[in-house]
Amino acid sequence: MQTAIDNIYWQAVINNNSKFDGEFYYAVKSTKIYCRPSCKARKPKYKNVVFFANKKLAIKNGFRACKLCKPEKNDYSNPQTRKILSICRYIEANLNEGLSLEELSNNFELSPSHLQRTFKKIIGISPQKYLEASKMNKFKALLQDGDDISGAIYSAGFSSSSQIYSKNIGMTAKTYQAKGVNTLIRYTVSDSSLGKILVAATTKGICAIQIADSKEELEDIFKREFTNAHIIEDNEFLANYLEKIIAYLDNNQELDLPTDVKATAFQHQVWEALQKIPYGETRSYGQLAQMLNKPKAYRAVASACAKNPVALVVPCHRVIGASGDLRGFRWGLERKKELLFREQTRANQTLFNNLVQDN
Numbered sequence: 001m002q003t004a005i006d007n008i009y010w011q012a013v014i015n016n017n018s019k020f021d022g023e024f025y026y027a028v029k030s031t032k033i034y035c036r037p038s039c040k041a042r043k044p045k046y047k048n049v050v051f052f053a054n055k056k057l058a059i060k061n062g063f064r065a066c067k068l069c070k071p072e073k074n075d076y077s078n079p080q081t082r083k084i085l086s087i088c089r090y091i092e093a094n095l096n097e098g099l100s101l102e103e104l105s106n107n108f109e110l111s112p113s114h115l116q117r118t119f120k121k122i123i124g125i126s127p128q129k130y131l132e133a134s135k136m137n138k139f140k141a142l143l144q145d146g147d148d149i150s151g152a153i154y155s156a157g158f159s160s161s162s163q164i165y166s167k168n169i170g171m172t173a174k175t176y177q178a179k180g181v182n183t184l185i186r187y188t189v190s191d192s193s194l195g196k197i198l199v200a201a202t203t204k205g206i207c208a209i210q211i212a213d214s215k216e217e218l219e220d221i222f223k224r225e226f227t228n229a230h231i232i233e234d235n236e237f238l239a240n241y242l243e244k245i246i247a248y249l250d251n252n253q254e255l256d257l258p259t260d261v262k263a264t265a266f267q268h269q270v271w272e273a274l275q276k277i278p279y280g281e282t283r284s285y286g287q288l289a290q291m292l293n294k295p296k297a298y299r300a301v302a303s304a305c306a307k308n309p310v311a312l313v314v315p316c317h318r319v320i321g322a323s324g325d326l327r328g329f330r331w332g333l334e335r336k337k338e339l340l341f342r343e344q345t346r347a348n349q350t351l352f353n354n355l356v357q358d359n
């Protein structure tokens with residue numbers, strides 16, 4: 001679980017903040033090395049990092065001292081940072097207590113204004129904001145552990161669901177669901193004639209098809225879009241879908257697969273309309289808007305096309321500019337050009353073959 005204090009630690013690492021030296025150490029799972037926060041070595045990926053409150057713990061867990069920042073030597077620890085971090089820990093342990101600045105100031109023997117100022121200087125946000133961030137982290141963690149939304153709201157210390165929706169927290173429960181909270185998403189990455197292709201699905205259907213040059217790039221985009229889902233790579237589960245998609249790319253005109261995408265009602269309408277454009281044909285954004293009986297909404301239509309999460313199955317590549325220019329494509333204009341070329345060539349070929357047979 002990523003706690004609010006982990007975020008603070010990670011920020012300190014990113015910023016080489018020497019004020020945090022001696023307060024914690026970060027260790028890198030892939031290299032088995034531990035460092036001071038201020039270490040100038042190349043930054044590891046967050047997913048490879050573990051934080052330790054002291055170096056003994058890091059050593060006990062099998063990490064060696066970094067040769068660059070020499071964390072085994074004695075540290076000067078910044079008393080101000082130490083005090084503020086202990087306030088952070090106190091906040092995290094008392095999320096349900098309706099903490100006030102006055103209470104913190106009494107407990108830690110600092111004047112409210114001094115506490116507020118110093119906290120903000122070291123942590124970057126006010127104690128109040130930190131409290132909210134901690135609640136939000138706990139809320140997310142509870143949802144990921146399978147709690148229902150209303151239970152998680154109260155266990156995380158929110159007094160009502162409206163607080164979750166309020167602007168200063170920045171995200172809504174719905175956003176979490178859109179990003180896949182509590183959903184198991186399986187994915188696979190394969191070679192295709194258009195580049196690397198990622199196919200991901202829930203038990204209900206395909207939730208993402210992305211095309212890019214490398215597997216790493218695909219996984220990066222994909223994991224950012226579904227930050228709250230349980231994601232696993234599962235080639236076997238996706239084999240059937242993948243086979244159909246590859247067949248479609250190589251020579252097949254049928255691609256009718258179930259989807260499971262979260263979207264607004266309007267986006268769903270646009271994507272359904274896209275699926276009605278026949279293989280080998282194209283429509284302009286304006287024509288698509290007319291298909292929806294919303295002739296003036298072509299801009300909104302274009303924006304919904306651009307947000308299509310499932311390439312190919314929802315054939316947004318079949319929409320082009322009114323004058324025949326290709327306009328945009330989330331997965332690269334060259335790929336759009338190639339797809340349309342293939343579809344049109346094959347559709348013409350089929351038409352030709354049928355004519356020959358009829359005669």
Ligand SMILES: [Zn+2]
Binds near residue numbers: 041
């Ligand atoms: Zn180091």
